[in-house]
Amino acid sequence: xxxxxxxxxxxxxxxxxxxxxxxxxxxxxxxxxxxxxxxxxxxxxxxxxxxxxxxxxxxxxxxxxxxxxxxxxxxxxxxxxxxxxxxxxxxxxxxxxxxxxxxxxxxxxxxxxxxxxxxxxxxxxxxxxxxxxxxxxxxxxxxxxxxxxxxxxxxxxxxxxxxxxxxxxxxxxxxxxxxxxxxxxxxxxxxxxxxxxxxxxxxxxxxxxxxxxxxxxxxxxxxxxxxxxxxxxxxxxxxxxxxxxxxxxxxxxxxxxxxxxxxxxxxxxxxxxxxxxxxxxxxxxxxxxxxxxxxxxxxxxxxxxxxxxxxxxxxxxxxxxxxxxxxxxxxxxxxxxxxxxxxxxxxxxxxxxxxxxxxxxxxxxxxxxxxxxxxxxxxxxxxxxxxxxxxxxxxxxxxxxxxxxxxxxxxxxxxxxxxxxxxxxxxxxxxxxxxxxxxxxxxxxxxxxxxxxxxxxxxxxxxxxxxxxxxxxxxxxxxxx
Amino acid sequence: xxxxxxxxxxxxxxxxxxxxxxxxxxxxxxxxxxxxxxxxxxxxxxxxxxxxxxxxxxxxxxxxxxxxxxxxxxxxxxxxxxxxxxxxxxxxxxxxxxxxxxxxxxxxxxxxxxxxxxxxxxxxxxxxxxxxxxxxxxxxxxxxxxxxxxxxxxxxxxxxxxxxxxxxxxxxxxxxxxxxxxxxxxxxxxxxxxxxxxxxxxxxxxxxxxxxxxxxxxxxxxxxxxxxxxxxxxxxxxxxxxxxxxxxxxxxxxxxxxxxxxxxxxxxxxxxxxxxxxxxxxxxxxxxxxxxxxxxxxxxxxxxxxxxxxxxxxxxxxxxxxxxxxxxxxxxxxxxxxxxxxxxxxxxxxxxxxxxxxxxxxxxxxxxxxxxxxxxxxxxxxxxxxxxxxxxxxxxxxxxxxxxxxxxxxxxxxxxxxxxxxxxxxxxxxxxxxxxxxxxxxxxxxxxxxxxxxxxxxxxxxxxxxxxxxxxxxxxxxxxx
Numbered sequence: 001x002x003x004x005x006x007x008x009x010x011x012x013x014x015x016x017x018x019x020x021x022x023x024x025x026x027x028x029x030x031x032x033x034x035x036x037x038x039x040x041x042x043x044x045x046x047x048x049x050x051x052x053x054x055x056x057x058x059x060x061x062x063x064x065x066x067x068x069x070x071x072x073x074x075x076x077x078x079x080x081x082x083x084x085x086x087x088x089x090x091x092x093x094x095x096x097x098x099x100x101x102x103x104x105x106x107x108x109x110x111x112x113x114x115x116x117x118x119x120x121x122x123x124x125x126x127x128x129x130x131x132x133x134x135x136x137x138x139x140x141x142x143x144x145x146x147x148x149x150x151x152x153x154x155x156x157x158x159x160x161x162x163x164x165x166x167x168x169x170x171x172x173x174x175x176x177x178x179x180x181x182x183x184x185x186x187x188x189x190x191x192x193x194x195x196x197x198x199x200x201x202x203x204x205x206x207x208x209x210x211x212x213x214x215x216x217x218x219x220x221x222x223x224x225x226x227x228x229x230x231x232x233x234x235x236x237x238x239x240x241x242x243x244x245x246x247x248x249x250x251x252x253x254x255x256x257x258x259x260x261x262x263x264x265x266x267x268x269x270x271x272x273x274x275x276x277x278x279x280x281x282x283x284x285x286x287x288x289x290x291x292x293x294x295x296x297x298x299x300x301x302x303x304x305x306x307x308x309x310x311x312x313x314x315x316x317x318x319x320x321x322x323x324x325x326x327x328x329x330x331x332x333x334x335x336x337x338x339x340x341x342x343x344x345x346x347x348x349x350x351x352x353x354x355x356x357x358x359x360x361x362x363x364x365x366x367x368x369x370x371x372x373x374x375x376x377x378x379x380x381x382x383x384x385x386x387x388x389x390x391x392x393x394x395x396x397x398x399x400x401x402x403x404x405x406x407x408x409x410x411x412x413x414x415x416x417x418x419x420x421x422x423x424x425x426x427x428x429x430x431x432x433x434x435x436x437x438x439x440x441x442x443x444x445x446x447x448x449x450x451x452x453x454x455x456x457x458x459x460x461x462x463x464x465x466x467x468x469x470x471x472x473x474x475x476x477x478x479x480x481x
Numbered sequence: 482x483x484x485x486x487x488x489x490x491x492x493x494x495x496x497x498x499x500x501x502x503x504x505x506x507x508x509x510x511x512x513x514x515x516x517x518x519x520x521x522x523x524x525x526x527x528x529x530x531x532x533x534x535x536x537x538x539x540x541x542x543x544x545x546x547x548x549x550x551x552x553x554x555x556x557x558x559x560x561x562x563x564x565x566x567x568x569x570x571x572x573x574x575x576x577x578x579x580x581x582x583x584x585x586x587x588x589x590x591x592x593x594x595x596x597x598x599x600x601x602x603x604x605x606x607x608x609x610x611x612x613x614x615x616x617x618x619x620x621x622x623x624x625x626x627x628x629x630x631x632x633x634x635x636x637x638x639x640x641x642x643x644x645x646x647x648x649x650x651x652x653x654x655x656x657x658x659x660x661x662x663x664x665x666x667x668x669x670x671x672x673x674x675x676x677x678x679x680x681x682x683x684x685x686x687x688x689x690x691x692x693x694x695x696x697x698x699x700x701x702x703x704x705x706x707x708x709x710x711x712x713x714x715x716x717x718x719x720x721x722x723x724x725x726x727x728x729x730x731x732x733x734x735x736x737x738x739x740x741x742x743x744x745x746x747x748x749x750x751x752x753x754x755x756x757x758x759x760x761x762x763x764x765x766x767x768x769x770x771x772x773x774x775x776x777x778x779x780x781x782x783x784x785x786x787x788x789x790x791x792x793x794x795x796x797x798x799x800x801x802x803x804x805x806x807x808x809x810x811x812x813x814x815x816x817x818x819x820x821x822x823x824x825x826x827x828x829x830x831x832x833x834x835x836x837x838x839x840x841x842x843x844x845x846x847x848x849x850x851x852x853x854x855x856x857x858x859x860x861x862x863x864x865x866x867x868x869x870x871x872x873x874x875x876x877x878x879x880x881x882x883x884x885x886x887x888x889x890x891x892x893x894x895x896x897x898x899x900x901x902x903x904x905x906x907x908x909x910x911x912x913x914x915x916x917x918x919x920x921x922x923x924x925x926x927x928x929x930x931x932x933x934x935x936x937x938x939x940x941x942x943x944x945x946x947x948x949x950x951x952x953x954x955x956x957x958x959x960x961x962x
Contacts, residue, residue, distance in 0.1 A: 040521075042535075042596035043528035047521050050602035054523075065608055066601070067622050067828045069615070078614035103610045111605035115523035118606075120547070121531035122829055124592035124599025124836070127546055127776040129584045130769075133559035134550070141548050175656050175819035182818065186697070211817050216667070216697035288611075295608040295824035336692050337663065337818070338656035343776035345823040347548045348603055355605070 043121050050119070061458055062088035080458045096433040097462040099451040102246075102411065106375075106454045107292030110367045111352075120351045127343035137331075137340030138173050142350045146171065146300060149353055150277070152361040154400045155267050157279045158302055170303045172330045175341050177265055177286035177299030179334070181240075182212045184261045184282055184301060187329035188238045189221040197221040200230055200256060201240040204247060204414070204442035206263070209240045226443065227255050241280075244272045247442060247450040248392055249410025251275070265289045265299075270368035272408045273399035282326070289411060289454075291352050291364075298341065298349050303327045365401060372409035375453050378464055379413060386471040390416045413451040425449040432470035434463065524602050531600070542939055543569035561939045577914040578943040580932040583727075583892065587856075587935045588773030591848045592833075601832045608824035618812075618821030619654050623831045627652065627781060630834055631758070633842040635881045636748050638760045639783055651784045653811045656822050658746055658767035658780030660815070662721075663693045665742045665763055665782060668810035669719045670702040678702040681711055681737060682721040685728060685895070685923035687744070690721045707924065708736045722761075725753045728923060728931040729873055730891025732756070746770045746780075751849035753889045754880030763807070770892060770935075772833050772845075779822065779830050784808045846882060853890035856934050859945055860894060867952045871897045894932040906930040913951035915944065 040047070049066065056064035058077035068075035079088035082095035111118050134140050147158040158171070174180035189197040196219060201209045203226045213223040224230060227239060237258025243251050244266045251272060254260045264278060265286040283302045288294040303326065334340060356364040376394075383391050392414045398405045415436065417425035426438040426449040439448030453460065521528070530547065537545035539558035549556035560569035563576035592599050615621050628639040639652070655661035670678040677700060682690045684707045694704040705711060708720060718739025724732050725747045732753060735741045745759060746767040764783045769775040784807065815821060837845040857875075864872050873895045879886045896917065898906035907919040907930040920929030934941065 040525070040528050040532060043531050043600050043602075044521070045597045046600035046602045047524035047528040050524050050604060051521060054604060063606070067608075067620050067831050069622060101611065103612070105609055108606050108609055111609075115605055116526045118604070119524050119527035120603050121524075121527045122601050122603065123531060123535060124596055124833065125544070125589050127548075128586055128589055128592075128773050130582065130775045131584070139548050141550060175822065178817075179819040208817065215814065215817050217700045219698045219700055292609050294611045297819060297821065297823040333696065336659075336689065336696050338660040338778060340778065341656065342778040342823050342826040344825050344829050348825050350548050352605065 042123075046121065054115075057087055059083070059087050059089040061091075080456050082462060083458070094433070095462070096430070096435050097466040098435045098459060099453070099455065099463050100435045100437055102289070102294075102452055102454060104289055104292040104294055104411075104454045105456040105459070106371050107368060108456065110364065111292070114355050117355045117358075118352055120348050122344055122347065126347070130339055132343075137335065138171070139343070139346040139350065142173075142346050142353075143171055145350060145353045145357070149357055149361070150302075152357055153269060153274065153365070154277055155269075155274045156264070156283055156285070156302055157277045170327065172301045172303065172327070172334055173341050173346070174299050174301065174334055175338065176288065176297040177263070177284045178208055178212070179337070180284050180299050180301045180330070181208060181261065181263065182215075183330045183333040183337075184284065185213055185221055185238055186218075186333050187326045188259045188261070188282070189218070190236055191220060195236065197236045197238050197259075198224045198230070198234060199238045199240070200224050200227045200258075201242070201443075202227045202245075202252065202255060204245070204439065204444035204448070205240065205242055206246050207441055207443070210443070230256060243267060243278075244408065244410060247410070247412040247414040249394070249408050249412070249414075250392075251397075266411055268368075269365045269399060269401040270372050271410055273397035273406045274401045275397055276400055287349055287352075291356055292454075293349075293352060296345055296348060298345055301330055303330060361401075369402070369409065372411075372453070373407075375460055376407070376409045379453065379467075382464065382467045382471055383413075386474060388417065388419055388422070388474045389471070390418055411452070411454045413453060415449045415451055417447055417449070423447050429470075432466060432473075434466045434470065523604075527602065535596075538568055540564075540568050540570040542572075561937050563943060564939070575914070576943070577911070577916050578947040579916045579940060580934070580936065580944050581916045581918055583770070583775075583933055583935060585770055585773040585775055585892075585935045586937040586940070587852050588849060589937065591845065592773070595836050598836045598839075599833055601829050603825055603828065607828070611820055613824075618816065619652070620824070620827040620831065623654075623827050623834075624652055626831060626834045626838070630838055630842070631783075633838055634750060634755065634846070635758055636750075636755045637745070637764055637766070637783055638758045651808065653782045653784065653808070653815055654822050654827070655780050655782065655815055656819065657769065657778040658744070658765045659689055659693070660818070661765050661780050661782045661811070662689060662742065662744065663696075664811045664814040664818075665765065666694055666702055666719055667699075667814050668807045669740045669742070669763070670699070671717055672701060676717065678717045678719050678740075679705040679711070679715060680719045680721070681705050681708045681739075682723070682924075683708045683726075683733065683736060685726070685920065685925035685929070686721065686723055687727050688922055688924070691924070711737060724748060724759075725889065725891060728891070728893040728895040730875070730889050730893070730895075731873075732878075747892055749849075750846045750880060750882040751853050752891055754878035754887045755882045756878055757881055768830055768833075772837055773935075774830070774833060777826055777829060779826055782811055784811060842882075850883070850890065853892075853934070854888075856941055857888070857890045860934065860948075863945065863948045863952055864894075867955060869898065869900055869903070869955045870952070871899055892933070892935045894934060896930045896932055898928055898930070904928050910951070913947060913954075915947045915951065 053064050053066050053075055056074065056077065058064060061083035062077040062079035064075045064077050066075065068078055077086060077088045081098045082092050084090045084092065132139055150156040150158040174183060185199055199213045199221050210223050213221060221238065235258060237256045239254055239256045239258050239260050240263060241252055241254050241260050242263045245252055246266060249272060260280060260282065262278060262280040262283045264283050266272065266289055267278060268290050285300055287296055287298040383389060394408045396405050396407050415425060417428050422428045424446045426436050429436050429449055436449040436451045439446045534545050534547050534556055537558065539545060542564035543558040543560035545556045545558050547556065549559055558567060558569045562579045563573050565571045565573065613620055631637040631639040655664060666680055680694045680702050691704050694702060702719065716739060718737045720735055720737045720739050720741050721744060722733055722735050722741050723744045726733055727747060730752060741761060743759060743761040743764045745764050747753065747770055748759060749771050766781055768777055768779040864870060875889045877886050877888050896906060898909050903909045905927045907917050910917050910930055917930040917932045920927045
């Protein structure tokens with residue numbers, strides 16, 4: 001018996017050894033496996049800090065951030081609108097739905113689901129220089145990925161053209177697209193101060209076009225208002241063509257025949273069917289509305305001048321650029337204004353875009369489209385019950401990205417108050433506890449108001465609730481104001 | 482025997498079990514211990530990537546970065562000037578010393594020595610919003626640390642004043658100090674376009690003052706040149722006061738008595754003795770020259786208006802701000818130009834400043850000062866042997882930070898070619914294989930040239946070598962050109 005006992009004990013002990021060995025070299029789950037196989041040193045502390053902050057519970061109604069205010073030694077929850085308390089669990093009962101800003105938080109869940117692939121570690125000595133090795137201001141790797149992204153999304157022609165000295169000069173990065181609007185006006189404007197260029201936009205339009213153009217009180221360009229009211233023969237025109245429009249979401253073309261700045265901030269498959277690649281002289285895109293990283297402040301100009309000829313010499317492609325002067329001016333503007341944009345930002349954008357482009361962009365754009373499409377389905381259902389309020393009509397188009405005919409799902413609802421007396425639509429909505437932007441903010445009538453549909457799910461749910469209440473009151477013939 | 486064998490085998494097996502257990506729960510070394518004690522999940526991959534890139538050997542003459550060009554699946558080394566090869570080990574024998582740019586790489590070793598404390602992990606969902614919880618554009622935590630930093634360095638008064646509604650409104654962050662130069666001119670300028678404000682600077686000065694002011698061709702302000710040539714009675718003057726000067730390194734005061742923009746980019750203990758805190762109306766500081774993170778593009782305005790009265794009410798301090806209009810204009814400029822600066826950048830700056838401020842800033846500023854001071858000792862030793870070239874005189878002052886009387890150790894040598902015929906000093910240096918910036922770049926005479934002393938150690942060593950050669954030739958009565 002004793003001999004058998006030794007034998008059995010030995011076998012059990014060996015079995016335990018084998019289990020320990022498996023545990024040690026394979027791990028007992030995905031997390032354990034990763035952490036024990038790695039041999040991190042200097043980055044471990046920062047990683048642990050970031051994970052600790054991410055693990056702080058804000059009840060799904062807020063976030064804690066590494067650079068948040070500190071209480072009891074750790075960052076506090078920053079609650080979404082209408083929520084409060086240390087863990088953001090308290091909903092303020094009578095709180096107004098805030099649909100004012102274009103804060104694109106609707107994509108936050110996607111980045112949380114892809115946490116491992118989108119985290120980025122920046123060392124203390126990461127790119128301290130003003131310059132990259134191959135470019136004074138812009139990351140060549142990021143430039144490359146942006147071009148690939150447009151190939152994938154099919155929304156702009158950025159590949160295989162305008163290549164000089166083995167480097168593609170046709171893109172300029174800026175601090176958000178906002179900075180590039182102003183750089184573009186500068187670059188396209190007359191250098192003759194006695195006869196400034198005339199800056200125009202089509203109502204309703206983003207107020208920054210007007211505000212920026214006026215800010216510098218330049219002798220070279222002057223803001224002139226709406227394209228429709230521009231009746232003179234003066235052809236020195238710089239026209240903002242916002243396509244899709246903000247608000248509205250419609251695809252647009254130039255109406256003046258002058259020089260154009262195509263603002264394509266919303267020209268992505270989640271907001272609009274992509275009928276084909278845009279190929280205009282000067283196009284501006286933004287990270288903010290593409291991936292939702294508004295806080296990262298990144299935009300870029302694609303300056304797509306027509307190369308009058310080009311040829312290939314070994315691996316270096318050459319192009320003769322016409323009108324390179326405009327491109328140089330945009331570049332010079334960014335150089336003089338701020339010597340380029342943060343290298344940290346460019347690294348983060350690279351990381352984010354790599355994930356957005358996985359599997360030819362399908363998981364990312366489908367997630368984003370489904371979010372917007374679901375919101376529009378719920379929104380149209382509410383407005384269909386109203387005669388007091390209407391929203392913009394949407395026109396289905398074939399989308400080259402999804403290979404389907406689809407409805408647009410714009411970032412904003414453009415609400416019209418239909419009753420004669422409701423000539424301040426934002427005020428009517430406000431009385432119904434909904435905060436939107438007045439039509440006049442977009443140089444339109446105050447009979448209109450803009451409601452943002454791209455904020456967090458909490459914000460959207462509350463907006464739906466308040467809209468439903470408002471429309472339900474209307475149907476019970478109770479006046480709000 | 483068989484029985485003993487079972488017994489011994491069993492004991493050995495149990496011993497192995499015990500060893501495995503110890504290994505599993507304690508680890509077999511510092512790295513293993515850290516990684517197996519931690520339970521990192523989503524951040525581990527990014528951390529491992531960053532460490533792998535940091536471990537790429539570039540022979541100490543270059544760096545690999547996460548966003549560098551990829552070859553064979555990993556980022557390639559980006560070599561410092563004059564070095565080449567896949568691991569940057571090949572020195573080009575006749576290479577010129579490049580002392581042209583103000584790239585502040587001299588502090589890179591400090592950040593490498595403090596790798597664990599300065600790494601930062603940015604999650605995919607970090608601050609996607611345009612706004613912080615308590616501020617539309619600026620991190621309140623960062624604001625707080627910058628104020629502390631000035632208390633520690635003793636170079637500007639930023640604490641305990643100008644507090645409105647519990648929030649300190651007197652700081653505005655910009656995309657590098659460069660953007661703020663232009664924001665400040667805008668904010669201080671006349672709104673009367675028939676009589677623009679006159680922008681002046683004292684020669685030699687940083688060319689951006691002139692280039693930026695001219696860029697917008699504004700009706701509100703116009704660049705007028707040097708303060709010395711400004712003889713009219715027109716008092717609508719905006720004067721750039723660069724203190725310490727670039728180049729030169731001298732502390733300066735306003736000479737016109739007009740409105741002032743104090744550019745304090747170099748007003749830190751490593752470059753100049755700090756005689757006391759600066760307390761001017763509008764002061765501009767920059768991260769670039771403070772910590773060496775030029776690529777991060779971060780600067781700030783301290784708008785130190787005098788509060789005409791203030792009182793304290795519970796924990797909220799109030800102040801009545803006079804001339805708040807200027808502050809609002811700077812803020813509005815940054816908002817309209819680019820809706821604030823990248824949140825990723827602000828997070829990184831916070832992390833870096835926290836390390837710089839450890840132990841009241843002593844380790845950081847001593848490291849930085851020692852670097853600059855050593856370089857100046859070697860530089861003056863070379864120039865003391867020359868009659869052909871001279872550099873600026875430096876005047877010792879008491880430094881309130883180091884509590885000692887010290888020589889300034891400016892970021893740049895301002896070289897004067899003494900020989901009558903050497904009226905293009907940059908060309909003379911260039912013939913001696915030294916690349917500097919011509920005096921005329923700073924609106925001075927070309928008899929002067931600027932040499933940067935804040936680049937990498939490699940760059941400085943080569944500069945020393947070339948200067949030594951040049952001076953040695955002079956002493957052997959051999960003409961260079």
